[in-house]
Structures are given as C-alpha cells and as structure tokens.
Amino acid sequence: MTVVREAVVDHNELVARNVRRLRREQGISIGELARRSGLSKQTLSKVEQGEGNPTVDTLAALGKALDVAPRQLLTEWGSAVYVQRQGDAAWEERGGWSERMLDQTYGSGYVHTLVMRLERGKAGGPVPGHTLGALHHVYVISGRLRTGPIDDQVELSAGDFARFPGDVPHQHVCLTDRVVLHVTTTIPQARQFGAPR
DSSP: OOOSSOSSOOHHHHHHHHHHHHHHHTTOOHHHHHHHHTOOHHHHHHHHTTOOOOOHHHHHHHHHHHTSOGGGGGSOOSOOOEEEOGGGOOEEEOSSSEEEOOOOOOSSEEEEEEEEEEETTTOOSOBOOOSTTOEEEEEEEESEEEEEETTSOEEEETTOEEEEESSSOEEEEEOSSEEEEEEEEEEESSOSOOOOO
C-alpha cells in the first residue's frame, strides 16, 4: 500500500494540516493570518509545511487568529487523503477467490455505495461538504480522474483507491473520455467531533 498523505503523522504535520485547513476554510491568505496572529509570513509558511516546531505561544497566537482553542490545532479534526495505487496493492488468496483490502472504517452511521460514470466535459462543479465526519472512498474501475477536496486533489487511474474527507467541498473531474468509479460514502450517525461539553 502507498499512502500519499498518511493519516498517522507527527505533531508538526498535524498542526500544519489543521492550520492550512482552517485558513483555507476561512478564506484568508497567509499574509492575513500573519497580520491577525502577529507572526511572520516565513514562520507561518514553515508551520504550514510541517517544518516549524511551533512553541506554545505560537499555537496560542494561531488559535486566536483562527478563532479556535490552541488544543484544536493538535487534534485530528478530519481525515487526511489516503491513496492506494494499483501497483502497490496486496491481493490475498481466500480459497477460491482473491481479496484486495481497500480500507476499513469504524463507528456507526450510514453507508452509501454506488457506481458512478463520468464523461469528460459533463461533470458538474464542486460539491458542497456533507455532514461533519463524512468520508468518500473511491475505487477507479476504468479511466482516469482528478478527485478529492478542492484544495487537496489527487489524480487516480484504473485500479487506484483513495479515501478523503467528504465534509468539505470536493469534486470529481474526468480526465479521459469516460471514467467509472465505485464510490462508498460513510456518514456518521452522531457527530465525531465537536467542542467539549
């Protein structure tokens, strides 16, 4: 399995991902975040690339500027994009058939599964985010596409698999004449995240 954006990361990468996501969701530039936080653009750039080692004061300034508690910058608030390429897939023999594990999800909620066909030039625009905690699991049967959150899309070919957050605006863009996908969407019945009570 190849993980393009791994779900288990160090704390610097977790802070980087949260700062990038919160800044983009609020539609503010690094320059504006620098103004609000009192931090330099260079410092913010390092933080967003996971290269900085932010101090408690830096986390406090970022939290205030992004209107979240500093501890939220150290909490996994979504799911990273995960990609499994066909060439790296592991097949397991099961006495009469072979299985390829794509992904596992836990918890209770709703699961929608479907086969989707897209044609070049006919796809709609971005899809608004679904319920908080929703995930899309996409397996490409044939063709090629670009898919994922608007700010974090990946290109997939036949046999590739990706999982990405469905609770943010996302899009499927057909890159060949036609692409056929198997899509499973998991939607939590109860909120997975939220402010402490």
